[in-house]
Amino acid sequence: MAKNIKDRSIDPASQEMLAVAAKAGLETAWDRFDKQQPQCGFGELGLCCRNCNMGPCRIDPFGEAATKGVCGATADIIVARNLLRAIAAGASAHSDHARDVAHTFKLMSEGKAPSYQVKDQAKLARLMKEYGVSTQVDLADAVLAEFGKQEGPIQFISRAPAKRQEIWKNLGIEPRGIDREIVECMHKTTMGVDNDHVNLLLQGLRASLADGWGGSMIATELQDIMFGTPTPVRAMANLGVLEADKVNIIVHGHEPLLSEMIVSAASDPELVDLAKKQGAKGINVAGMCCTGNEILVRHGIPIAGNFLQQELAVATGAVDAMVVDVQCVMPALGALAGCFHTKFISTSPKAKFPGATHMELKEESAYETAKQIVRVAVVNYGLRDPTKVHIPNIKSEAIVGFSVEAIVGALGGTLKPLLDTIASGAVRGVAAVVGCNNPKVKQDYGHVNLVKELIRNNVLVVTTGCNAQACAKAGLLLPEAADLAGDGLKAVCKALGVPPVLHMGSCVDISRIMVACAAIADALGCDISDLPAAAAAPEWMSEKAVAIGAYVVGSGVYTILGTIPPILGSQGVTELLTEGIKGVTGGAFAVEPDPNKAAKLMIDHIEAQRKKLGL
C-alpha cells in the first residue's frame, strides 16, 4: 500500500505533486521502491557475485551455508570486488563526461565547434601555464592525453598539498592515467585476478583519485573556461519555477554542453516569437539534477528540483519538453511523459531511453540542434492540456555560484579572513555536504536536517549536487539563513553578506572542494587530513557517489554516508574503510542514517581536529 506522502518527502512541492500523481494513478520511484520490498539481503550486504559463469554465487552472512564462492572467493573478496566495480563505474561516469567536454574544447579550439566560445580567458591562461603549453589546441591535447596516460601521474595531482602527494606516492596509489585506473579495476575484479581485499581497495582509491583529481577536475576547469567561472547570482528553486503561461523546457542530466546551448537557444528571438505566436508568454528553461546546477550557478537559471523530482516535474503536465543527456535520468520518464503531451528528448549517443525522441547533439552543430529541440518544445506547447496542468505554487530564492574564485573574491582576494574566523573559533570548521536523493530516505530530510544542525553549531557548509538543491529549496542558501546559524557563523555571514551554506556547483564540482581544501591546507602548512573539516552524503544512491566518497576519504577527509553501502557482509572491508584506513589516508568512512547523529559525528571530528592543530 502507498505510504503516507509525508513519509516520502519533506518538500511541500513534492508532497503536493505526490498527491496529484497518486490521484491520477501515476507511478513514481517511491511506488516502485515499495514494490521492490523486501530488497535482497545478499545484495544489501554486497555478498553476491556474478563475475563469472560458475556463479552466480552468494555467501551466507551467518556462516551456516556457503562461506565461499565456487572459485573460493570469501565474503571479503566478493565485497571488495563489488565495491571496486562500483568505484570504477562512478569514476568512469565523471571521467567520460570530462572526456566529452575536453573533446568539445579541442574542436572549439580548432574552430570546428562554433557554438562554443572561451568565456574565462584568465582561467584559460592559468591552465595553459599549469600544463606548460602555449596554445589552446596544445592545452586540449594535453588534457585529452590525461585519459590515455600510462605512467602518470596525472597533472592535477600536483594541486594537492605536498604531504598528501607523499602519502599517495608511498601507498602506490598516485593515479597514472584516468582510463588506465578504471580498466585496472575491471581487470583486477574479473575471475581469478586480485583476491586480496586490501589490494583491491587500494586500487579503488587510486581509480577514485583519478576521478576527483582527474576527470571531475578536468570537467570543472574546462567548463569554467567555456561557460564562465561561477560568481554569486540569485535564482529560484523548486517545481514552482515552472510557468503556466510559458513554454517550459527542463534540461536534465549532467553535461553543460547541452544545457548551455538550450539556454542560449531559448532566448533566440526567432523562437521567442514563435512561442508568442503559439500563445505563450515566452520560453522558460529550468534545470534538474546536475546539468541544472551547471546553468544555475553560472546564469541563475531556475532549478525545478533534485533527483527524486524528475517524475514529479513531468506530472505537473506543464513540461513541454524534458531534454536529457546522461546520468541520473530515470528510464521511467518515457512512459510517464506518454501520459502527457510532454516530449521526452534524448540527446547523447550514449544514452537512449524507451519512449524518447532522439535528437543527437553534435559538437559541430550544437546550437542548431538546440534550436531544433527548443522549436519542438515550443510547437508542443500548443498540445498542452490545461486541464491536466498542476504546478505547485512553491519555490524558494537562493544565492548560488560560490566557485573557489568567487569565495576568495568575496573574502577580499585571499583565504585569510576565513582562516582567521576558523582560528578564532567563530567558525568551528567546514563541512562538505553533497550527494543524491534516495527513496530509502524521506526526500531532503537527511540533507536539510544535517545541514541545519551543522550551521547551528557554527560549521560552514559547502554543498554541491542534489544536496545543494535541497538546501536551495529549504531557503538555506540565502544570507538570511544565517539566522539559523550559531552566533559565530552568523556574525561572519552577516559581515560578508553570504549564506551559511555555499553552493559550489554540480557533482563534478566537488573537485572545487578538493581545490579549496588544498588551498586551506597549504595556507596552514598542513595536510588535508589535518583540517577541521568533514564530509557527508546523507541520501546517496549513485555509483558516482561511491567514487566520490572514495576520493574524498582518499584525500584525507572523514566522510559520513547516510544510506548503508553494500559492504557490511565483509568484516574485513568494513573494518578497513571505517577504521584501518585512518592510519593510511587519514580519512575514514562512517555510516549514520540519522542526520542529527551524523552532524554530531562530524562536529566531534572537527573539534578533535581543532585540538590537534592547537586551535
Place this chain on the structure above:
Amino acid sequence: MKEIFVRPERCMGCRSCEIACAVEHSGSKTLFGALTDKPEPRKRLYVETIGSQRMPLLCHHCDEAPCVAVCRTGATSKDEVTGIVTKDHDKCVGCWVCATICTYGVVGREKEERIALKCDRCKDMEIPACVKACPTGTLIFLEERQLADIGSRDASMKTAEIQRSRSTPEIQS
C-alpha cells in the same frame, strides 16, 4: 488456521527466505544488527534443488506430527490451538530422533549446542518472515481453503497470457 504453502515453480533459489528467517531469530531482528550476533543466528528453512527444481523446504507443522510422537522428553510439542509444532530449548537433549524422522529434513541444530532447532512459524509476526521476504510469491501464508482460489487465479492468469500471445502477432528483432 493459516499455513505456509509453497508454490515451487516460482522459486528463484535466491535464499531471501533463509536470510529473513535467520534475522527474525536473531537478537536485534535487523539484517545489519544480526551480522554481529554471537552465536550467529540460524535459519529454520532450507532452499534445496530437487532435480532442476529449486524449492524451499520448511516445516509443515504436521497434524500427526511424527517429530512430536517420537520425542521422549516432551521437548517437541504441538499447540492445540495454533497447531504450531515447537521445540522447547530447555527440554531438548539432542537425541536427533525428531530430525531423523522428519520426512522434510527440516529439523536442524543450534550452532554451539546440541539442541534441535525448527520453524516456530514466527509466532510474534502476523506473516512469517520467510513469506514476507519471498520476492516471487513462492511462499504464501493462507487458510487452506484459500489455496483453491489462488490455484484458480493462477490458472486464469495463465490462460489470459496464452490468449494474449495468440492475439498479438510476434515481432522478431
